[in-house]
Amino acid sequence: xxxxxxxxxxxxxxxxxxxxxxxxxxxxxxxxxxxxxxxxxxxxxxxxxxxxxxxxxxxxxxxxxxxxxxxxxxxxxxxxxxxxxxxxxxxxxxxxxxxxxxxxxxxxxxxxxxxxxxxxxxxxxxxxxxxxxxxxxxxxxxxxxxxxxxxxxxxxxxxxxxxxxxxxxxxxxxxxxxxxxxxxxxxxxxxxxxxxxxxxxxxxxxxxxxxxxxxxxxxxxxxxxxxxxxxxxxxxxxxxxxxxxxxxxxxxxxxxxxxxxxxxx
Numbered sequence: 001x002x003x004x005x006x007x008x009x010x011x012x013x014x015x016x017x018x019x020x021x022x023x024x025x026x027x028x029x030x031x032x033x034x035x036x037x038x039x040x041x042x043x044x045x046x047x048x049x050x051x052x053x054x055x056x057x058x059x060x061x062x063x064x065x066x067x068x069x070x071x072x073x074x075x076x077x078x079x080x081x082x083x084x085x086x087x088x089x090x091x092x093x094x095x096x097x098x099x100x101x102x103x104x105x106x107x108x109x110x111x112x113x114x115x116x117x118x119x120x121x122x123x124x125x126x127x128x129x130x131x132x133x134x135x136x137x138x139x140x141x142x143x144x145x146x147x148x149x150x151x152x153x154x155x156x157x158x159x160x161x162x163x164x165x166x167x168x169x170x171x172x173x174x175x176x177x178x179x180x181x182x183x184x185x186x187x188x189x190x191x192x193x194x195x196x197x198x199x200x201x202x203x204x205x206x207x208x209x210x211x212x213x214x215x216x217x218x219x220x221x222x223x224x225x226x227x228x229x230x231x232x233x234x235x236x237x238x239x240x241x242x243x244x245x246x247x248x249x250x251x252x253x254x255x256x257x258x259x260x261x262x263x264x265x
Contacts, residue, residue, distance in 0.1 A: 004068060004263045005074060007052070007072075007198065007200070007213070007215050008070050008072030008073040008075075008076060008119060010177075010179055010200070010202070011050050011076065011197070012050050012052070012076060012125065012177055013172050013173075013177075013179060014101075014170065014172055014181060015170065017059065019054075019211070020052040020053055020056055021119070021171060021222060022083075022245075022265045023053070023245065024053050024056035025056070025062070026058075026245055027053075027118060027151050028060055028062075028259075030149075030151055030258070030260050031116050031149055031151060031198060032203045033255055034149045034239065034260060035115065035116070035117075035147070035148070035149060035209070038173070039108040041061050041063055041087060042063050042065075042113075042114045042115050042116070042145075042208075043062045043063065043064045043065070043085055043115065043116045043117070043118060044064075044065050044067070044114040044116070044117045044118075044143050045057070045064050045065065045066045045117075045118050045119070045120075046067050046096040046117065046118070046119040046123055046136075046139075046140070047067070047068065047069075047087075047096065047119050047120070047121070047123030047126070048064075048066030048067060048073075048074075048077055048091065048118055049068055049073045049076075049121065050073050050076035050077050050080055051066060051074075051076065051077030051078070051080040051081045051089075051091065051119070052080060052119055053121075054066045054077060054080070054081055054084075054091070055080055055089070055141070056083045056084065056087050057087065057089070057118075057246070058081065058086075058087035058088065059084055059085070059086075060082045060122065060223055061086050062087040062107050063087050063088045063089075064079075064088070064089050064090070064092045064113070065090045065091075065092065066089065066092070066095075067088065067091075067094040067095075067096060068091075068093065069095050069104065071093055074091055074092075075161070076092060076232075077091050078091060079144055080217070084100070085176045086264065087216070089264070096119070096123070096136050096139050096140075096173045097127070097135040097136050097139065101103040107157065109177075111114075112123070112145050113144065113145040113148070114121050114144065115143075115145055115146060115148045116144075116148055116149055116150065116151070117140045117143050117144055117148070117149075117150040118150070118151045118152070118153075119136075119140075119150070119151075119152045119153075120151070120152075120153055121129075122151070122153060122154060122155060122219065123135065123152070124152045124154045124220075124222075124255070125154045125155045125220050125221065125222070126217070126218075126220075127190070127220060128181060128193050128220045129189045130230075131146065132221075133230055134196075134230065134233065134234065137230060137231060137233075137234035137236065138234050138235075140152075140234070140236070140261070141234050141235045141236050141263065142194055144236075144262075146263065147262075147263075148262070148263070149239065149260055149261060149262050150188055150259075150260070150261040150262075151258065151260055152234070152258065152259050152261065153244050153257065153258040153259075153263070154220075154221070154222050154224070154256070154257060154258075154259070155194075155221035155222065155255060155256065155257075156193065156221065156229070156250050156254050156255060156256065156257040157217055157219070157222055157226075158223065158241075158250070158251075158252050158257045159250070159251070159253055159254045160187075160194065160221040160230055160255065161189070161221075162186070162252040162253070162254070163252075163255060164183065164238070165185035165187055165194050165196070166183070167183065167184050167185070168182075168183045169181070169182050169183075169194065170183070175205070176204065176205055176206070177198060177200070177202050177203060177204055177205060178202075178203040178205065179202050179203075180200065180201045180203075181198060181200045181201075182198070182199045182200075183192055183196050183197070183198055184196070184197045184198075184199075185197075191220075192221050192223075192226075193218050193219065193220050193221075194218070194219050194221065195216055195217070195218045195219075196216065196217050196218075196219065197214070197215075197216045197257075198214060198215045198216070198217070199214050200212065200213050200214070200215075200257055223239075224241055224250075227241070227259065231259075231261060232264070235263060235264050236261050236262065236263055237261065237262060237263055237264050238259045238260070238264075239260045239262050239265055240258075240259070240260045241259045242257065242258055243257055244256035244257055244258045245258075
């Protein structure tokens with residue numbers, strides 16, 4: 001799972017054109033379609049990152065507990081979510097794979113459960129090993145209240161193998177810096193994983209200084225039968241699997257898909 005060190009400081013700049021508000025409304029619509037409007041508004045958000053989804057959900061009235069593995073990302077999230085309402089926001093450092101283990105160590109404390117669990121912008125795909133996927137799904141199941149739902153988007157395997165990852169260069173800037181990021185992917189088809197090696201160059205406009213940093217993030221892509229089997233092992237089931245943001249059937253052109261998940265039985 002990527003830890004987003006230096007990357008975290010520039011994450012919002014790199015993704016400033018991403019329409020988090022529209023995507024949060026879309027996810028909220030998927031949740032409401034299953035739960036309706038007559039329910040408490042508690043959400044556990046795994047991989048909350050810089051809090052861009054978090055603030056949108058809170059503005060819609062959700063009481064959100066945001067969890068992320070990166071302190072640099074959480075620092076940005078605290079700034080992004082300051083003063084947001086009418087819902088509340090709590091932000092904590094944590095690993096979605098460890099949540100259930102932590103609960104086992106705290107058996108005497110009341111287990112906190114939620115109406116909804118979200119893990120958006122491919123958080124599930126950062127779980128590259130089978131054990132990590134299993135632990136993450138078990139944690140989601142343990143956190144869901146009876147009748148609750150989870151919304152997870154992920155890299156869709158048939159499209160990844162059809163479209164193939166390619167080298168990409170992205171340039172963005174604001175009043176302080178100009179950032180150039182080069183993403184070099186390597187496909188490991190025997191493991192359903194793409195490793196993306198990032199090289200970033202940051203030019204500071206004040207003094208012309210240039211800094212470089214590099215990070216590697218491995219991403220797993222999933223096929224529907226594989227994901228359904230993993231969900232079943234975790235005590236859950238896919239209520240729907242559709243193309244992200246369209247609710248159409250995923251296709252060979254659908255790099256991102258979304259699953260709405262409920263408890264079995």
